[in-house]
Amino acid sequence: MSLDAPGPPSPPDTVTVDEVTDNTAQLTWSPARDHGSPVTVYLIQTRNPYTVGWQRVSTVPEVIDGSTLTAMVVELNAWVEYEFRVLAKNGVGVGAPSPVTARTRTEDAVPDAAPLDVSGGGGSRSELVITWEVGRKKLFVHVSCGIAGFSVATGVSVPVPEELQNGESFGYIIAFRAFGDVSWTHVATSVPGAARYVYRNDSIAPFSPFHVKVGTYNIKGQGPFSPVITIYSAETGNGSSPGMASGMSARGSATWTADVSPLSLILALTVSTFRSTS
Numbered sequence: 001m002s003l004d005a006p007g008p009p010s011p012p013d014t015v016t017v018d019e020v021t022d023n024t025a026q027l028t029w030s031p032a033r034d035h036g037s038p039v040t041v042y043l044i045q046t047r048n049p050y051t052v053g054w055q056r057v058s059t060v061p062e063v064i065d066g067s068t069l070t071a072m073v074v075e076l077n078a079w080v081e082y083e084f085r086v087l088a089k090n091g092v093g094v095g096a097p098s099p100v101t102a103r104t105r106t107e108d109a110v111p112d113a114a115p116l117d118v119s120g121g122g123g124s125r126s127e128l129v130i131t132w133e134v135g136r137k138k139l140f141v142h143v144s145c146g147i148a149g150f151s152v153a154t155g156v157s158v159p160v161p162e163e164l165q166n167g168e169s170f171g172y173i174i175a176f177r178a179f180g181d182v183s184w185t186h187v188a189t190s191v192p193g194a195a196r197y198v199y200r201n202d203s204i205a206p207f208s209p210f211h212v213k214v215g216t217y218n219i220k221g222q223g224p225f226s227p228v229i230t231i232y233s234a235e236t237g238n239g240s241s242p243g244m245a246s247g248m249s250a251r252g253s254a255t256w257t258a259d260v261s262p263l264s265l266i267l268a269l270t271v272s273t274f275r276s277t278s
Contacts (some may be wrong), residue, residue, distance in 0.1 A: 007034030009088035009095035018070075018103055022078040022109040029071040032088035032095060043087045044073060045097065048080050050163050054097075066090075078166040085227035096239070108167030110217035111223030115172065118214050125159060128199040128233045130174055132214050148176035165192060166217035172197075172275075173227065176212045190216070192268040208233040 009032040032039055045054040060072045063125070070264040076082060084105055085097040115132035123129035171190040174197045177183065187197060209232055215225035215265040 004036065006090075006092050009037075009039050009090050011036050011096045012042075012086050012088065012098040013226070015084060015086050015098045015101050017084065017104045018231070020104055020106055022107040023074065024075045025073045025076060025082065025084070025104065025106070026070065027084055027086070027101075029098060030085045031069060034088075034090055035092070036068075037086045037090040037092045039090050041066060042068065042071070043089060044084060045087065046073065046076075046084050047081050048077075048082050048163070050080070050155060051107045057091070074232060076106050077163045078106050078112075079168075080163045081105045089127040090196075106219070108220050110221040111166050111170070111218055113164060114216060114224045114226040115214045118212065118226045118229055121234075121235040122210065123198060124200075125234055125236055126200055126202050126203060126204045128176065128208075128210055128231065129196070130176065130198070130212055130214065130231060131196045132172075132196070159217075165218060167220050168224075169217075169219040171217055173215040173217055173222065173225075174212075175215070176210045176231075179209045188278070198224075204233045206233065207235045 012029040012032050015027060015029040017025055017120045017141050018028055026183055028043060030044070032042075044059055044064070045052050046057050057073050058075045059072055061068070073084070083103075085099070085102045087097050088095045117133040118130070119132070120128070120130040169190065170192045172186060172194055174187045174189070175184045176199065177185060185199075187199070191195065211228050212231045213225040213228045216223040
């Protein structure tokens, strides 16, 4: 008479996502068959469009023992689609993964990160040029529109990755004020890939200092602002030529240039301005 040697557990037959918030997901699964060695631990893995392969996730409880068939996955990103699977482990090893759950999107939330590396300077006379990092590349384009002697220009890069937007209607709030001014001027752009804003006003003296900060917002509300920095208006300069874009990867590993049509950007650009004392 021979007995089969114990083996790794079988996968749980079903896994369900019971409840989702902006950064958590509650999972429940069916018990795995132990194959002659009791299940000691369950492991949860996830993947989303921005990860490579399956990743272990943080859970509550932190260690899911073999008698527990539900757990909360924590530290997820808002407004991202996730898939989940569960694996069982016993004294022999880790079993095969369960069937993958249907894609589940976490709830939206206000942005939780400010733009990186806010800087600027240069440009043409009477311009204040403000730039920031938003993704893997930056692409700059001048777009001008005359409004009673006032013009604005913006830049467009590859869109901000969705996992950083936290919701729909993502955009930026650019705030600036001249040294000595109490109130801030705010400009909102609803182009997720915007990475450059140019304020032009003939009253700006060459090389004038401005306080500048850049924030984010989406349909849920306003996110944080970057730290306030000082940027100087153009001293002289000729500015950049419309239609020619240049930039650098956010990691600084490559430089590149590209031709861009400003007309396509005008159709996608929404800019509003207002003043605030906050």
